[in-house]
Amino acid sequence: MNNILVYCEIRDNGVAEVSLELLSEGRRLADKLGVQLEAVALGCGLQAVPAQVFPYGVDTIHLFDDARLCPYTTLPYAEALSKLVRENDYQIFLLGATIEGRDLAPRLTAELHCGLTADCTSLEIGDYEDKKSGTTIENLLYQIRPAFGGNIVATIVNPHHRPQMATVREGVMPLAVVRGADYAGNTVQHAVADYVSDAAFVVSIMERHVQPPQNNLKSAPIVVAGGYGVGSKENFEQLFALAHLLHGEVGATRAAVDAGYTTKDRQIGQTGLTVRPKVYFACGISGQVQHIAGMQESGIIISINSDADAPINAIADYVITGRVEEVIPQIITYYQQKQ
Numbered sequence: 001m002n003n004i005l006v007y008c009e010i011r012d013n014g015v016a017e018v019s020l021e022l023l024s025e026g027r028r029l030a031d032k033l034g035v036q037l038e039a040v041a042l043g044c045g046l047q048a049v050p051a052q053v054f055p056y057g058v059d060t061i062h063l064f065d066d067a068r069l070c071p072y073t074t075l076p077y078a079e080a081l082s083k084l085v086r087e088n089d090y091q092i093f094l095l096g097a098t099i100e101g102r103d104l105a106p107r108l109t110a111e112l113h114c115g116l117t118a119d120c121t122s123l124e125i126g127d128y129e130d131k132k133s134g135t136t137i138e139n140l141l142y143q144i145r146p147a148f149g150g151n152i153v154a155t156i157v158n159p160h161h162r163p164q165m166a167t168v169r170e171g172v173m174p175l176a177v178v179r180g181a182d183y184a185g186n187t188v189q190h191a192v193a194d195y196v197s198d199a200a201f202v203v204s205i206m207e208r209h210v211q212p213p214q215n216n217l218k219s220a221p222i223v224v225a226g227g228y229g230v231g232s233k234e235n236f237e238q239l240f241a242l243a244h245l246l247h248g249e250v251g252a253t254r255a256a257v258d259a260g261y262t263t264k265d266r267q268i269g270q271t272g273l274t275v276r277p278k279v280y281f282a283c284g285i286s287g288q289v290q291h292i293a294g295m296q297e298s299g300i301i302i303s304i305n306s307d308a309d310a311p312i313n314a315i316a317d318y319v320i321t322g323r324v325e326e327v328i329p330q331i332i333t334y335y336q337q338k339q
Contacts, residue, residue, distance in 0.1 A: 004030050005090040005163070007081070008041040008053060008061075009100055015041070015052045018096035021173035025123060026094055027057030028176070032125045033139055035091070038062065040084060042077055044070040050187045057178040059185050066192040068201050071208055072100055074107060075200040076192075082111040083195045090163045092141050094123075097167040105167050115158040117143035117166045121270060121293065128157050140164070146270035146290065153270075171218055171274035174297075214265055215249050222248030223277040225268055225295070228255035229284025229305065230324050236261045238328045239283060245335050251275065253291045269294035284324040287312025304328070 006026045009016040023039060030037040036059040041049045046065045053061055064080050081104070085093060093108075095101040097119045109116040122144035128137045140157045141164040147154040158164045217223065224243040230236055236256070243250045251268040252261065268275055269291040280298035285291060287303075287310055295301070296315060303316035304327050313319045320327055 002089050002091040002162075003036045003038050003059075004033070004092040004094070005085065005088070006037070006039045006058075007093070007095040007101070007104070008039050008049065009096055009098060010041055010043040010046070010049070013043075013045055013048065015049060016096065016098070017175075018098060018168075018170040020053070020056055020175055021170070022094050022096060022168055023053055023056035023058060024176040024178075025168070025173040026092075027178055029092065029123060029125060029141070030057070033091075036060065038088070038090070040064070040081065042069050042080060043072075050185070051181075054183050054185045055177045055179050055181055056175075060188060061185065062188045062190060064190050064192050064195065069192065071205050073201075073203050073205065074103055075203065076196045077104055078107045078111060079197065079200045080190075080192065080195040082108055084190075085112060085163060093163040093165045095165075095167045097169045101167045105165065109165060112163065112165075114161040114163055114165050115156075117145060117156045117158075120145045120166045120168045121172045121274075123166065123168065128159050130159060141166070146293075151290075169274065171276075174276075214263075217249045217251055217266060217268075217273055218275060220249035220275070221277055222246045222279045222281075223251045223268075223275055223295070223298070224248055224281040224283065225251035225253070225285060226256050226261065226283045226324070227253040227285035227291075228259055228261075229286065229307075230256060230261060231284070233261045235325050238325065238332070239281075242281070242328055242332050242335075245332060246279075248277070248279075251295075253285055253288075282312050282316065283328065285312050286310050287314070 004026050006022045008019040026037045038060045039058045040062040042064040044067045046063050050061050124142040126142045128140045137159045143156040143166045224239045226239045252266045257267045270293045274294045276297045278299040280301045282303045301316045302318045303312045304320045306323050308321045
């Protein structure tokens with residue numbers, strides 16, 4: 001069986017965390033299939049990249065290092081990667097579901113004539129029974145993602161075309177260092193001119209503005225999250241007050257976002273962010289499976305809900321039964337007194 005390839009996105013001369021998450025997952029899949037894990041990075045000044053990726057189980061790293069590849073533009077990246085994939089005939093190709101990955105992956109799919117499953121939240125290896133031919137195809141990539149607004153979870157397979165290609169959301173795969181820092185895999189330096197035509201560099205970035213994120217929800221040690229049960233946008237301000245006091249961040253369910261209680265960039269769940277804080281306050285959250293998928297790996301879960309039988313209570317470490325608008329002010333007062 002052929003190897004697995006992971007695209008490493010470069011941010012500030014380092015490998016993006018979502019790419020390291022994909023390498024961790026790629027190593028797990030490669031071990032299950034009995035194949036090697038390869039990675040590819042494009043950009044300029046990539047000397048430090050091999051040492052960053054080898055601890056995550058990479059056997060071979062392909063580097064395309066050229067000043068013309070900074071910053072990212074679609075055409076040269078797509079041309080280089082499509083030729084690399086054809087040369088090596090990878091069975092699986094994974095990218096992060098970032099702005100860059102969402103731009104690059106569809107073009108590669110069209111170029112390579114293969115399928116693409118976008119925004120996956122889970123990947124597995126399994127078999128597929130082809131009812132037309134009556135045969136069973138073994139060791140396919142199960143590409144799992146929410147569908148129909150998060151109301152169902154779809155498992156998608158691509159039995160007849162290679163590579164099996166998927167983009168994966170940030171934060172859904174745990175990081176796993178599997179080798180020592182002194183491990184050195186195989187580094188392959190590619191001449192960009194052998195893979196990319198001059199015509200592909202027709203677009204030149206003259207000026208670039210990057211808007212910083214409005215919150216630090218993904219890496220916050222404490223998250224105070226609210227659901228539709230918080231009741232109003234005004235009540236949500238109490239969650240912000242508590243989060244500020246605890247040096248945490250505020251999250252929300254999709255229902256709370258749809259109701260206008262807070263902004264979409266704070267949405268947690270299958271159709272939002274995945275978080276793993278040390279402490280997670282679930283305020284007025286019923287506990288639908290779509291939301292639980294985005295926070296179930298939190299260290300300590302504290303549920304505040306007027307419904308003692310709310311599904312969220314089944315996974316909570318501590319349950320406070322009461323109205324959010326009454327409980328939260330008491331918690332705020334307690335911590336203010338302790339300061």
